[in-house]
Amino acid sequence: MKHAIAAFAALIGAAGVQAANAQTVINVLRVAVNDEQEAYFEQIAQAFEAEHEGVDISFEYIANEAYKSKLPTLLQSDARPDIFYSWGGQTLMEQAEAGFLQPISDLLPEGFAETMPEAGLQAYSVDDVLYGLPQYPTEVVFWTNTALTEQAGIDIGSIKSWEDFLAAVQTLRDAGITPIIAGGQDKWPLHFYWSYLALREGGPDAVAKAMAGEDGGFENAAFIEAGKEFQRLTEMEPFQPGFMGTTYETASGMFADGEGAFHLMGDWDYLPMRERSTNGEGLPDEQLAIISFPAISDPVAPGGETATLGGINGWAVSNSAEPEAVEFLAFMLNAENQREGGRQELFIPIVKGAGDALENPFFAKVAEHIGNSSYHQIFLDQFLGASVGATVNDASADLAQGATTPEDAAAQIQEAWDFR
Amino acid sequence: MTIAAANRRLPASERLRRSLSNGRVTAALVLLPPALILFSLFVMLPLGESAYYSFFNWNGYGTPTEFVGLENFERIAGHSIFHKAVGNTLKIVAVSLFLQMPLALLLALLIHRKTPTNAVFRLIFFLPYILAEVAAGLIWSFVFDGNYGITASIAGFFGADSFFILADREWAFAAVMTVIVWKYFGFHMMIYIAALQSVPEDQIEAARIEGAKRLQIVRYVQIPHIKPAIIVSAFFAIIGALQVFDVIIPLTNGGPSNQTHTIVTYLYTFGLTRLNIGFGSAVGVILFIAAITVALFYQRIFTRGKQA
Numbered sequence: 001m002k003h004a005i006a007a008f009a010a011l012i013g014a015a016g017v018q019a020a021n022a023q024t025v026i027n028v029l030r031v032a033v034n035d036e037q038e039a040y041f042e043q044i045a046q047a048f049e050a051e052h053e054g055v056d057i058s059f060e061y062i063a064n065e066a067y068k069s070k071l072p073t074l075l076q077s078d079a080r081p082d083i084f085y086s087w088g089g090q091t092l093m094e095q096a097e098a099g100f101l102q103p104i105s106d107l108l109p110e111g112f113a114e115t116m117p118e119a120g121l122q123a124y125s126v127d128d129v130l131y132g133l134p135q136y137p138t139e140v141v142f143w144t145n146t147a148l149t150e151q152a153g154i155d156i157g158s159i160k161s162w163e164d165f166l167a168a169v170q171t172l173r174d175a176g177i178t179p180i181i182a183g184g185q186d187k188w189p190l191h192f193y194w195s196y197l198a199l200r201e202g203g204p205d206a207v208a209k210a211m212a213g214e215d216g217g218f219e220n221a222a223f224i225e226a227g228k229e230f231q232r233l234t235e236m237e238p239f240q241p242g243f244m245g246t247t248y249e250t251a252s253g254m255f256a257d258g259e260g261a262f263h264l265m266g267d268w269d270y271l272p273m274r275e276r277s278t279n280g281e282g283l284p285d286e287q288l289a290i291i292s293f294p295a296i297s298d299p300v301a302p303g304g305e306t307a308t309l310g311g312i313n314g315w316a317v318s319n320s321a322e323p324e325a326v327e328f329l330a331f332m333l334n335a336e337n338q339r340e341g342g343r344q345e346l347f348i349p350i351v352k353g354a355g356d357a358l359e360n361p362f363f364a365k366v367a368e369h370i371g372n373s374s375y376h377q378i379f380l381d382q383f384l385g386a387s388v389g390a391t392v393n394d395a396s397a398d399l400a401q402g403a404t405t406p407e408d409a410a411a412q413i414q415e416a417w418d419f420r
Numbered sequence: 421m422t423i424a425a426a427n428r429r430l431p432a433s434e435r436l437r438r439s440l441s442n443g444r445v446t447a448a449l450v451l452l453p454p455a456l457i458l459f460s461l462f463v464m465l466p467l468g469e470s471a472y473y474s475f476f477n478w479n480g481y482g483t484p485t486e487f488v489g490l491e492n493f494e495r496i497a498g499h500s501i502f503h504k505a506v507g508n509t510l511k512i513v514a515v516s517l518f519l520q521m522p523l524a525l526l527l528a529l530l531i532h533r534k535t536p537t538n539a540v541f542r543l544i545f546f547l548p549y550i551l552a553e554v555a556a557g558l559i560w561s562f563v564f565d566g567n568y569g570i571t572a573s574i575a576g577f578f579g580a581d582s583f584f585i586l587a588d589r590e591w592a593f594a595a596v597m598t599v600i601v602w603k604y605f606g607f608h609m610m611i612y613i614a615a616l617q618s619v620p621e622d623q624i625e626a627a628r629i630e631g632a633k634r635l636q637i638v639r640y641v642q643i644p645h646i647k648p649a650i651i652v653s654a655f656f657a658i659i660g661a662l663q664v665f666d667v668i669i670p671l672t673n674g675g676p677s678n679q680t681h682t683i684v685t686y687l688y689t690f691g692l693t694r695l696n697i698g699f700g701s702a703v704g705v706i707l708f709i710a711a712i713t714v715a716l717f718y719q720r721i722f723t724r725g726k727q728a
Contacts, residue, residue, distance in 0.1 A: 069692055072480040098481035184587070185675055242566045242584025244676035254567075387479070387694040398677050403589065419477065419495065 090385030183251030204375030227406025256282030528612035615649035
């Protein structure tokens, strides 16, 4: 298709009909997605091209880890993309400080920023300058296999506190059911536990304070308590055997195969886990439930019980992008396209009011959680930047195996933060 | 030899004139630049750059500005995972020298003669080496998988609980070393086979007539003959151990808890994926010095032995 268009364009060019009309190419770089999502983006690109003569949108996809390591080099080269996928947080801040990003507030269509929630814009701002836009929020929840919890006699509606959850884990163990599936080899699935516990223990501003170096930084009691509570869980051996050799993808498939009762994972796992299951269908919707990460009964600091952990994923605009790129970004994220993404169950729209298209009960519930959230914490392994984030992942994995103490884990993270 | 010696006695101007007239200098001037330019651009320049970056705390964005002196090196020296990585690299050296090479030699002695059966065995033993490292790592990660892998079937056959060796902090590296031995013994075996085939048959026959037993022939005739090959293969084993990377990444990715890193996977994980380019460069500098030291010492020790 592309070749056909190129050949056609060349033909026209040769004929001299449109020779003066130079093409503006907008390069968009994204972490690899599945076919449905690619089709979704392709459709948006075509719609935009149809309205804007002479603009060519080109999407490129790179696998997750490769994307992260390739981006810094790419941004410094002439081949830098105009728009690229971002998780916000420290990484975006570093890119902005190095001058690779472009302030876009003035280039956005009139009134566009108002369609986005304030927290979403904040996630893509550095020192109150907007460098990108969010596309969708995600939340990390306990995916639950209700057939297994019922078999063990657990009422998941009554799991409100961490103690309730630990009790449920014990009940499952006693019933001979693997309580939790975890993709320990990738480490980041384990960092969800530590992050959530730190959020519950330390309240909404625990991380911000630690980043500012207040109250002992990451060695604050909240982070140490989080490690202790996490180890209370891991000492019960709640995970499947050999969980440290299981990747996220395998774990997601195992959960969909009904091999464990809980899986602490983002809402995005809804479709992928099915694709990764042995029969390709996974658990039916009636056998699935999501529960929020439970609250801590006597936290170090108050206010963390309704906070959520997840992402505010979106796009950043590089310094060399043409104004058309920002126009395209706004088009891609307009209410109509957002609603369509929600309708296709690709993601939860972030634009205000676009959530009404969510027919999927799980996504609707996650949207509700995020709407009611007192504070939406972006994944710590993204939020704190590549280096500190990876250290948080390492520390979480070490805690899960009993290879470190909560105090040492906290000190290790603080050290990485000091030398970032 | 004699011409060179004669040349040395001549005055410098005369020497220059002669070497110009015999075309050597012209040849060097014509043939050297392509190699020199490529080598400088892609080897020397990056080397110098990483030495420079190693004095900065730099995340790869923009130009490095935060000069930290030797702090990167201090941090590496005090990092327990780096110690583990060095230990693991040394373990690979030891396993290569004391397990892999003897195994390769034993097999080479068994199948070095040119017969059809031996050719089949040679191919089988050499197959792992042909396989791409990443593919080998992936295949073995399935073999070791305690849920679906061969490990699970074996454990199930004996009625035992399945085990997850790649998830075990103590044993994961043993699994990694198994794969490395499996992957590279064929390469060393081939070096030995080539050398063994050039051992003069009449000497072996003479030894046999003199009443030497099989083991004695191996010990006193064949091994002394292939000593240069053994020295070369040991050199490859050591340098190879310093470079192990692509088997480990798909197999354990350095885990569990960073217990199975080698120096190179350590560099990649803590330098590149975490965007600590300064820190990673410092690891690179250390690795470079280690490799150069090994290469120089090795050459000096063994080439001197040959001249004596």
